[in-house]
Amino acid sequence: MSETVAIIPARGGSKGIPRKNVQRVGGVPLIARTVAAAQQSPAIGRVVVTTDDADIAAVAAEWGADIVGRPADLAGDEASSESALLHALDDLAGRGVDVGVVAFLQATSPFIDVDALTDAVHLVRSRRRDSVFSAVETYGFLWEKGAGGAAAAVNHDLEFRPRRQDRDPHYLETGAFYVMRAAGFRAARHRFFGSIGIAEVPARTAIEIDTVDELELARAIASLVDRPAPIDVDAVVTDFDGVHTDDTVRVDQHGVESVVVSRSDGMGVSLLRDAGIPLLILSTEANPVVAARARKLGVDVIQAVHDKAAALREWADAHGVRLSRIAYLGNDVNDLRCLDLVGWPIAVPDAHPLVLSAARxxxxxxxxVGAVRDLADRVLAGRAAASAPLTTTPPTSPQEAS
Incomplete structure (x- = not known):
């Protein structure tokens, strides 16, 4: 039976925002957000990223996408997305993959509505439409600049200004996704053909990132738009000072240091161990109290390291854990590189502002005073949610327009 395949073109060159497709929004690289959205749709069976960039390919593969190498002549500023899609379809055909429906997703849209995407796939799969695109409803009065810069009305009569409730809406493409019959797309060599439908998405999801200002806006609203997701990971890594402690230290008259820790955190670590989820304490400091606490908790510890990110990579490789499947809990700027590596960057509420902005x-x-327990409870809840049996409901059709 033919497959529904999500294809995500993501070239390395970007003039407006350097390395745009691996920039993070809500703590997750843009390309990874798009891969994850496609994976969350039950209507999509395979996720493919076509790219000319090794870093983008590495991140996409880490998050579970198949990779198609995009030739340089299809990755320049003038190359169309359609050319990348057609090349990817040819590559997949060479692997024996029978693609019936293509879901073309763009990494520049960080807030893809998974339900609308799923409904769009069902609409095309059922042959009620040949091509469906994401759009937002608008009642805006549109204008254009004519000769000499004079304004001219586009979608309304200058002498008649009806109320919103008395007008029919228009629809604005968001660029987030386009779903098409593969055979029809090959024949038309364009994303719009045959009977075209609209998948209406909420306006809050409609941002498309082409400028630095749009990237900063997406980062600012990510916590408001993203759906709360269970922290489903295979390992937990934490800093020590400011995470297992309140970031203060007591020094007696002999220069001996001591810290205060939480018994609740200890129970959280114990629960993680019982669930088979490894935990590592990773600290730049060389302090006997860190080693003593790790022994007490029965967890791995690496301390006195200058490059925490390299140490994290080595530990993950040694334990066979993908970085995208790790939650890292930090509080200060020396945690930023580790936070940028993992799938779940986590911050304590009193963390440095840069850490807060990097956190998912x-x-x-x-x-x-319980940060580690807070994280442990969320990770265990995520593990339980991931193992719960799936329930399905009949798909609903998005709003259609021909």
């Missing part, structure tokens, strides 16, 4: 999740409880 900000915990409710601060370091030293």
């Amino acid at each position: 999740v900000v915990l409710d409880r601060p370091g030293g």
Whole structure:
């Protein structure tokens, strides 16, 4: 039976925003967000990223996408997305993959509505439409600049200004996704052909990133738009100071240092161990108290390391854990490179502002008073949600327009 395949073109060259497709929004690289959205749709069986860039390919593969190498002549500023899609379809055909429906997703749209995407696939798969695209409803009065810069009305009569409720809406493409019959796309060599439908998406998801300002806007609203997701990971890595402690230290008259830790955190670590989820304490400091706490908790510890990111990579490789399947909990700027590596960058609520902006999740409880337990509870809840049996409901059709 033919497959429904999501294809995500993501070239390395970007003039407006350098390395745009691996920039992070809500703590996750843009290309990874798009891969994850496609994977979340039950209507999509395979996710493919076509790219000319090794870094983009590495991130996409880490998040579970198949990779198609995009030739340089199809990755320049003048190359169309259609050319990349056609090349990817040829590559997949060479692998023996029978593609019936193509879902063309763009990494520049960080907030893809998975339900609308799924409905669009069903609409095409059922042959009620040949091509469906994501769009937002608008009642805006549109204008264009004519000769000499004079304004001219586009979609309305200058002498008649009806109320919103008395007008029919128009629809604006969001660029997030286009779903097409593969055979029809090959014949037309364009994303719009045959009977065309609209998959209406919420306006809050409609941002498309082409400028630095749009990237900053997406980062600012990510916590408001993203659906809360269970933290489903295979390992947990934490900093020590400011995470297992409140970032203060007591020094006696002999220069001996001590810290205060939470028994609740200890129970959280114990629960993670019982669930078979490894935990590593990773610290730049060389302090006996760190080693003592790790021994007490029965977890791995690496300390006195200058390059925490390299140490994290080595530990993950040694344990066979993908970086995208790790939650890293930090609080200060020396955690930023580790936060940029993992799939779940986590921050304590009193973390440095740069850490807060890099985090996918900000915990409710601060370091030293239950932050580790807070994370452990969320990870265990994510593990339970991932193992729960799936339930399905009949798909609903998006709003259609011909």
